[in-house]
Amino acid sequence: MRVLGLETSCDETGVALYDTERGLLAEVLYSQIAVHAEYGGVVPELASRDHIRKTLPLIDEVLASAQCVKGDIDAVAYTAGPGLVGALMVGATLGRSIAKGLGVPSIGVHHMEGHLLAPMLADDPPQYPFVALLVSGGHTQLVRVDGLGQYTLLGESLDDAAGEAFDKTAKMLGLAYPGGPEVARLALQGNPDRFLFPRPMVKQPGLDFSFSGLKTYTLTTVRDCKVDGVLAEQDKADIACAFEAAVVDTLVIKCRRALKQTGLKTLVMAGGVSANRRLRAALTEKLGPEGVAVYYPAPALCTDNGAMIAYAGAMRLVAGERDDQQQDVRARWPMTELTAPEAIDG
Numbered sequence: 001m002r003v004l005g006l007e008t009s010c011d012e013t014g015v016a017l018y019d020t021e022r023g024l025l026a027e028v029l030y031s032q033i034a035v036h037a038e039y040g041g042v043v044p045e046l047a048s049r050d051h052i053r054k055t056l057p058l059i060d061e062v063l064a065s066a067q068c069v070k071g072d073i074d075a076v077a078y079t080a081g082p083g084l085v086g087a088l089m090v091g092a093t094l095g096r097s098i099a100k101g102l103g104v105p106s107i108g109v110h111h112m113e114g115h116l117l118a119p120m121l122a123d124d125p126p127q128y129p130f131v132a133l134l135v136s137g138g139h140t141q142l143v144r145v146d147g148l149g150q151y152t153l154l155g156e157s158l159d160d161a162a163g164e165a166f167d168k169t170a171k172m173l174g175l176a177y178p179g180g181p182e183v184a185r186l187a188l189q190g191n192p193d194r195f196l197f198p199r200p201m202v203k204q205p206g207l208d209f210s211f212s213g214l215k216t217y218t219l220t221t222v223r224d225c226k227v228d229g230v231l232a233e234q235d236k237a238d239i240a241c242a243f244e245a246a247v248v249d250t251l252v253i254k255c256r257r258a259l260k261q262t263g264l265k266t267l268v269m270a271g272g273v274s275a276n277r278r279l280r281a282a283l284t285e286k287l288g289p290e291g292v293a294v295y296y297p298a299p300a301l302c303t304d305n306g307a308m309i310a311y312a313g314a315m316r317l318v319a320g321e322r323d324d325q326q327q328d329v330r331a332r333w334p335m336t337e338l339t340a341p342e343a344i345d346g
Contacts, residue, residue, distance in 0.1 A: 001074045003317060004059065004098070005310025008051040008091030009083025009111045011035075011042045014306030015058040017066045017073075018314050024121060026065035027307045029300075030054050037177045041167075048086035055094055062306075073102055077313020080108025081330030082138070088329035096323065106323045107313045112139055112335050114308035115270040117148075118297035121311055126268050126295040131258045133251065135279075136271035137163035137180070140209050140251075141335070142258045145268070148315050149340035154258050155207025162247055163273045165211035169243050172222050173236045183240045184276055190241025191234075195221060197246035202253045207261070209254065211247070218243050248279045252286050259292060268295045275302035316341055 002025070007014035016027035032050050036042050063069060078095030081088055092108065099106035116132050119125060129146045131154070140157040160168070163180055170179020175186065197217055200210050218239065225235040255267055267287060273279065274296055283294050301307055319341030 001314060001317065002068070002072055003075045003077050003310045003314040004062075004073045004095075005109075005306040005308075005313060006055065006059075006076070006078040006091040006095050007111075007114070007304050007306045007309045008055065008087050009079045009081070009304060010087060011047050012304045013051050013054045013058055014304055014309070015055065015062045016306035016310045017062050017068065018307065018310035020314050020318060024307055024310075025068070026062045027305065028058050028061050028065070029303070029305055030058060033178060040171065040177050042084070044084045044086055047084055048090055051087055051090040055090065059098075070098075070102060073098070073104060075099065075104050075313070075317050076106040077109050077309050077317070078106065079111050079114065079309055080327060081333040082111055083329075083331065085329060085331045088331075092327075092329050099323075105317060107317055107321055108323060108327045108329070109309045109312045109316070110333060110335060110338055111304075111309075112136075112141075112271075113149075113338060114312045116143070116145065116151075116268070117312045117315065118270050118301045118305075118308040119268050119295045121301060121307060122295070122298065126266050126293070129264060130266035130268050130295075131255070131262055131264050133255055133267065133269045133274075134271045135162045135251065135269065135273035137161060137167060139271065140211075142207050142254060143335070144258075144262055144264070147340060148319065149338050151335055151338060153336050154261070155209065155254065157209040157211060159210055159212040160215060162209070162211060162251065163271070165215050165247065166273065168215055169218050169240070172219055173231070173240060180273065181275075184244060184278065186237050186240040187244040187278070188241075189234075190237035190239070192241050192245060194238045195242035197221075197242045199246055199250045199253065202250055207254055207258050209250065214243070214246055244276075244278055248276070248282050251279060252282050255283065256287060256290075259287070265291055266293050266295070270297055270302070272303055275299050
């Protein structure tokens, strides 16, 4: 089965073609960074308009790269949520229309399930069950994964997600949009011994996260370091380094706690923040000696992309799921509401 995947949940247009026998045939990603940079964040209306302009040409590009034609598409998967409603509607409308025109099934995919399953596209994918750390601009969650659609939420952020905290810290430091990668790059130049930022909620039981206090602590440090309203470049680097270290340590501590609680020895990390090199290195270095196998998606699959949507859709389509052409897109959609295909089919 060849599945066309469309990802239009926010500010990146991702298109991919996945074959259940041959794997990923082709993918392409268009980023709207240049569109939103001057505003310092995503403008929903502009995002929707850009998806409208780019999605169809990107589909043609993916098909040409895979040496396929539209008639070779056996199904269409699109992101149905969570995300920006207008942006989601673009992908859903195009996805359903293409499927209807070709006489093939379509399916709406949960954005975070796509991220969670992205590591399955690797040559050596993880095996169920495992603990998943989902870290992105909108989500920070620890989930026990026993199979497709078999998810148990272990903990989540009570306020800002880790990626959101990175972006807000970038704004405090006057860095360019998108801020997360900029903070990580700047942190490489920082002195790790100058500041010690708090590791939020690590002394409390449970697996929930909270990054709002860390954000406030960062803002206070920025204000204290300014001289005549100006923050020196080395101060910026040192603050970025301390902030990143605090987030990384917090995530590692909570992952270790989740693995111990579940008795599992496999950790999967996915989402935009999973591309952070310091976080990857810390998880491998600190959990590896404890017999934990840590898996990540390829760097290109950490960000929003069509490949993860095509794969997640393919898995559910193979299991017998289909759209009813009436499914609504959802700005908010708890992943705990997802059901295993076997349960759906009875």
